[in-house]
Amino acid sequence: MQNQRKPTNLFEIIAETNRRHIIDLLRTRPRSVGEIVERSQLSQPGVSKHLRILREAGLVTTSKESQKHIYHLRAEPLKEIDHWLEPYRQYWSDRLDALEEFLDEEE
Amino acid sequence: MQNQRKPTNLFEIIAETNRRHIIDLLRTRPRSVGEIVERSQLSQPGVSKHLRILREAGLVTTSKESQKHIYHLRAEPLKEIDHWLEPYRQYWSDRLDALEEFLDEEE
């Protein structure tokens, strides 16, 4: 396999179910590692491993509250996924119908 | 009981760069396997392998033209990704107005 892969492919990062779950948890509010562990099926090191990946992908940031590490969601990088999806939305979208009409008129 | 569907996690399916590339190629128009091979970095069996995965995920359909197998895009399943993304969009676009979103992405 001579495949040169990017260090952080966002698509691969969100492909993992547990990571998506963590992201979803942080959407509610920032949370400590312990809180996330409680709400996941993973061991503490397992969670920390995923958090590291999310951190390096820029999807979370951290702050500290005494001994606790608080993880905050930073969703902006997900824009990349959204952007890739853009040209496909027309295949199912109903919410862009008005826009399509608008564009048809413009041409 | 053998009702075992393959757990086709759509996120994992589109996580692979070559598969996204194939999907993008089929957005232009339906294409034969050979055409896709020409436009990829993969061997023919490599492409066929990915096509099978896409087929089983319902992201492509096939038709035949003599000896050629023509692959057609079927984007609907991507809706799932789009749906997951939905609550995150507000983080990078304050207004969810469809036209504004579209114009932002056109830049």
Add this chain to the structure above:
DNA sequence: CTGTTATATTACCAAATAGTTATATGTCAT
């Protein structure tokens, strides 16, 4: 200091992944 709590890192392993070559299958042309 000492012990406790919270998190990160290390070392290891099983399973999954994605690639290859070789081969099978199916269709067309002669």
Add this chain to the structure above:
DNA sequence: ATGACATATAACTATTTGGTAATATAACAG
């Protein structure tokens, strides 16, 4: 029927992934 063409499948393999247990690091409490 035979050979060429188009694609799929099989068999194999290196790499990556995601999990765990054990351990390190760091901050707080007394």
